[in-house]
Amino acid sequence: MSIPHGRRIVITGMGAVSPFGIGAASLWQALREGRSGIAPLRHPDAGRLRVRVAAQVPADFDPAAHFDERTLPMLDRLSQFALLAAREAIAQSGLDFALNDLGRRTAVIVGSGIGGENSHDEQYRRLYADNATRVHPLSIIRVMMNAPASQISMAHGLRGPAFVASSACASTNHAVIQAAQMIRNGLADVAVTGGADACFSYGLLRAWEAMRVLADDTCRPFSANRRGLVLAEGAGMFVLESLEHAQARGATILAEYGGGGMSADASDIVAPDPVGAAAAMTQALADAGLEPQDIDYINAHGTATQANDISETRAIRLAFGTAADRLAVSSTKSMHGHAMGASGALELVATINALREGVVPPTANLDVVDPACDLDYVPNTARAIPVRAALSNSFAFGGLNAVLALKRAP
């Protein structure tokens, strides 16, 4: 393995808010146990919606327990998730941003596919349904796409480059690659990066119903009886820094960021193209200085739609050739659902822990073999295998692909 360019980058902190509650540890524990966060939809309009199941942050989540009364009115649900995940990741990293003006050298790059959807829906409901003429004065502050990045930067005094990257379901991976590039190129020494989405608004649920890709029972990636995706919400945040920066301060390194690959299908707006996805995987390998046979695990995009699972299987075969048959591939969306722009973040928690513990999380609900999906998807039970390096795939509607390559901590 050779490192093609720039500084080596490591991950020294992670945090999450997921259908398993607050904390990266509760998310990982559920995934390695093969436990599902999918349950009947909890929503004021559930009675008239056709959406039956969802993977939502637990009902006992209480924003007021985590944010003071001056901050809370500024925060859409996705910013609440983003801030909590960032708080956890930064605490784990042990970084002090006031020391030596490190905050000036720290970037905040957050992925979000949808933005402040709950606030949008709430305020439009006031206007259109209640015939109100005024909306909440902080509506703009809550719904602006950059809100989660701005909130994280303000909460921790991070004054380097900060913005939100948006590419639907690939948003997190695009954000993480961008953050890593900034450290490689010397624009920053540290980055807080990841993704957040909270999309359970009445309007958006209706839009998903009309798209006809939602499962009505559970999420069954790569299984012949799969019935579509299950919507989820949450956030995952990570602290990235250069290897020398981490080593100089004696930080605990969780994993090494090897590299990233990005591509656009430039074909259909929804139907995935295996060639585009394969190109992103191949580029991620090259960027990380890895060969196909160096990869032991792929955390798949694995949405459980008819189209994705077949196309992704073909893409992995295209990118890996004969090495595809010795890969462990799993879709943790079978348990944490599809958290839109945040899904790559929940999956990065899974991938980092697979590298650290040598345990590959399973694909839950894989009961019926689909001849068109012919890889080893680690059905239903986690597997202990040494994981030297791994990929995490995200492919978005609109044909936008972003793949991360991770290595065990040096």
Place this chain on the structure above:
Amino acid sequence: MTDPINANEIQQEIFAIIAKQAKIDPAIVRPESTLKDLGVASLDAIEVIFDIEEQFDITFPDQGPNFDNDTVQGLVDAVLKALADKGNAA
């Protein structure tokens, strides 16, 4: 009081919706054609379903017709069934 369901008229209306989406002459649409045969790709098929639901004020079940591979006749039958269910419920 609703008019009795006129299956032939409904079939013609559905043919017209499909033909409009596929940008073809309604006369080309046959009951045994699939949407795919007629050049209606997956995303266009969702629009056809939406147009039909709007036209007849019905809602197809989520895991109902397989819109890519079922025949136009399958779609017509699904609409007739949905209309009959609606009539019974009224």
